[in-house]
Amino acid sequence: MSTSKSVSSSSEDDNELRRGPWTLEEDNLLSQYISSHGEGRWNLLAKRSGLKRTGKSCRLRWLNYLKPDVKRGNLTPQEQLIILELHSKWGNRWSKIAQNLPGRTDNEIKNYWRTRIQKQARHLKIDTDSREFQELVRRFWMPRLLQKAKESSSSAMSIQNQATPMPFDGVSQHSTVGTIPSHSHTPWQGPCMNEAGPTYMDQHEQNSDSEHNNGSCISLSESANFPKVPQHFGRTTITQYHALNNNDFGTFTYDGYNVSNNVYEMDNFKTPTTRVAEDAQYPTGDCQMVGSNWVNSDFACNMWNMDELWQFSKLQK
DNA sequence: AAATGACACAACCGCCGATGA
DNA sequence: ATCATCGGCGGTTGTGTCATT
Incomplete structure (x- = not known):
């Protein structure tokens, strides 16, 4: 890009288009x-x-x-989880993935994928298109994101209980331009919600479940009854996403085990394959973060313990 | 304090499909 | 049926910022 030149506005450039x-x-x-x-x-x-x-x-x-409902700031663990899930399903269909993340743009998601996910993959010398990478995502990264999502939802609850307004995603701010969209009355409503109803599902899936979808914005109280829409990803099935109402991230199923409300059972992720990795020390309870406060630190830098990740990837090979 | 490198992200580019004249 | 225009998408690059040396 020849921005420095093209941005100039000398008299001879006056009729030229600006760039940069x-x-x-x-x-x-x-x-x-x-x-x-x-x-x-x-x-x-x-x-x-x-x-x-x-x-x-x-x-x-x-x-x-500039658009008022564009969200700024770091992606939440929930949003990252959705990106991983949907990318595994649709590949580099950034705009399609973005449709399921209200307020996020395809450009932002694309940047996230390239700068965070692909970077990690590069360090591990794994091709992001490979089955190996898919396994890594499914068995390593997604469980961690789930854990963080749950942690963040419970921390959000304690903070909300103190009546202290705080963005759910920690360091992020909503756009300073324009107004916060109406669906932002709660910091994050989960992938199913926007003003037009559930968006996590693609249109086909929505239609197939239309009896549950009245087409209007699903209220937070209704969200607990959100219809089950199986999302298949390898052996992973996300049976239910629903809003973070009451700080309940929702119910996920990994290999048939529920990961529900306040119990996160890492053993549930152990399969005949992954049991081999027991010595690789899956994190239990607390997540093994490099940083001490992931909510307020750079999520990208602190998301993964690279040693652990490396060990895990070796075991997968 | 300056130089360097890494990173995140805004912006651009080229391609393609849809649409209308 | 053809062509031009427009909008959208995915890939790529440039630039500002921050951390490290």
């Missing part, structure tokens, strides 16, 4: 135009708004950054 980082003035111009004219017709928007940007660039800026 957006300025505050451009953001304001775009936001104001969209607030009065609405989204869409991006090329026309680009011309009429006075922005020296392509329609594509305007669209991208709006969708990935």
Whole structure:
């Protein structure tokens, strides 16, 4: 990218399109135009708004950054779990995966995958397309994310009980631009929720379960009765996602064992295959994090104990 | 304090399918 | 049926920031 050059605005460049980082003035111009004219017709928007940007660039800026319901900040363990799950199912279908994470953009998810997941895989010299990697995700990373999700939900509960507002995802903040979306009245509602109803399922699955889906936003009290929608991932079946109402992350099944409310039974993850890894010391109870406070630290850096991960990956080979 | 490297993420690019003239 | 335009998607790159040396 030749940003430094292209961003310049000498007189000879005045009629040229701008590139590179957006300025505050451009953001304001775009936001104001969209607030009065609405989204869409991006090329026309680009011309009429006075922005020296392509329609594509305007669209991208709006969708990935300026749009009021764009969530900022680190992905929560729940969101990471969903990404891992859906990526295993759909591959690099970032926009499709993003549809199941309200407020998250395909770009963000893509970046997360490349900078965090692929990085870990590289360190382990594992191809992310390989079966080996899938196993690692399923047997190592997902259980940990589950654990963290549960921990975070219980910590959120204690914090909520103190009537102290706090973003669920620790360091993240909601967008400073615009308003917090209506579905954000709870920090994270789980993958099934958005204003149009459950979104974790793809459309086909929703339709197949339509008797449970009235098409409206599922209230938190209703969420406990959210229909079971099996999501198959290898031998892993997520039988039920529901909202974090009452800080209940929901019920997951790994190899047929429930991981429910306050009990996280790591033994349930042991299968004839993974029992071999007993000496690899699955974490019990507390998670083995490099950092002491994962909620407030950089999740990407502290998520995995690389030694442990390495050991695990060796055992899988 | 400066140099260097690693990282995260915003932004761009090229391709492709949908749509309308 | 053809062509042009637009919007969306996935891949890639540039840049700012922070940590380390």
